[in-house]
Amino acid sequence: MNYKIKHLVTTLAALLLLGGCVSTKTLFGDAEQEVQTNEQEQAPITQETAGAQGIEVEPISPEEQRALDTAALVNASENRFQASKKANAPRTRALLLEALSAYQNEEYEVALTLMQSAKQLADPMNSSAYVLDGDIYVALDDVDRAAKSYDNALSLNPDNFKAANRRALLHREQGEFEQALTLYSQAIESYSAHAPSYRNRGVLYDLYLGNKALALKDYQMYADLLTYQQSQTAQDAVMLTSLSEAQLKREARRVKGWLIDVERQVQAQVDNVARQADGTE
Template sequence: MLKTLNNKRLLQSLLVLSFGVMMSACSSLPSLPTFGSDEQSATEAEQKTEEVLNDGTEPAAQVMSEEELAEQALMLEAQGLMASINAYQVENQSQKKLNASQLQNVQNAMNALAAGNTDGALSEVQRVLDDPDFFAAPHTSVWVLRGDIHQRATNIEQAIKDYEVAIALSPNNYQALNRLGKLHRDMGNFEQAKEYYNQALKAWPGNASTYRNRGILNDLYIGDKASALSDYRLYKALLDIQVQSTDTPAKALLKEQRLAGQWITDIKRQLKAIAREQANG
């Protein structure tokens, strides 16, 4: 699988997929004679052109393999997804911003959660929720944060309730939708989990993590290897774009990119094995 695409090859793929025709520059024609009439020169030029086209001695246009074309198409699809609208971000712009005091409480809660102090984190978040200003114009991110705290404290039922409040206030909150997908997956509610992931992708089609999450669900829980491969390939393609867009990609990003490649290789191997078994009856 191609890991990087240079600009020349990407331009070629755009022409291929947009017009359905492989475009390649032909070799220049042999030099025309400098003697004789213009009519004669034109006739000779036509003859030589016909010879070049018919004798098969000139280099043929380079034809990409089906796998290469598929990779180019995948990259174009990923680029389109990256440029898609993040509906939650649009919704978020219309929400009232947290004031300075609320922001400090949220930061304190995040610090406490990072330190494993779930009681302290809940206390800080509750101060925000009890604020009359917040009650009048709630911000869904706070509910997601409280859900995360409850999840860390293994209070899964309450975590689900908090995430559900978040999407009730903001249906396109893909963060809450992803979390609900994971929790329902862990509870064995696979179809419900998949529906949450699908909703998250409708909210933001360019969110790489959702493809990862849905791919894992399809791969390890539902057993739909073909769908898992599709999700993993999109996940990696989106990561590839992120890696290529920076001179110094984060180590965690590079690690995920490598893992995604390994998952794709493994899924392909499994699909081939399944095909052999089916062929052998």
């Protein structure tokens, strides 16, 4: 062993023993359990405190740091819509479940008839029901009625991030980019772990508003949320999107391509600005 390292280890062992913190077996990894004689537990070693204590800690990679940040975001995210949404009355709910089943089976006219029956009941539909109503109209290519249904959903609950995300898409398709941006940001504010809203806002920044730097940021967040969802076990899965496992893999590959492309464009913009500053162009 290098003399300086050996001397450092010996000194550290002596200091720890004098302080009553550990035994020599614990220090060198021979004991199963730490012997704690202090009344207060020792604080865990972090990257910041390790340097001050002279302990070398291997730094984590940017990918690992992003994974930690994404997990923290998901765990800390408050789903404001989930906390504020109202349940449908039993009769309304029964019709809505039938309508949802018909919609999923692509029986859109049947689904629409069931939705109309639900609207005629004395019990009003909740915000989520109007999202389904809008989805059915989208499938029937009736954009105006779809937009009205999503607007109804948002009027009942502005925190309905799914309604905001869908309505923003219709705004974008109609060339109303600022309205779309406002609603995508509203969706993310209501639930900061909603992956599709990051994806769609990234597309808006990238292809319609020409802000490549903000597009790159949203694409990266979307990719990180997809990676997080893929890392979850079936029992502990946090559903950040409605994609299946196979769809998640395909989408992850696709967004990786977007990231490479937009990163290249952002770097080209930076290089161009630098050249102009140097007077080479």
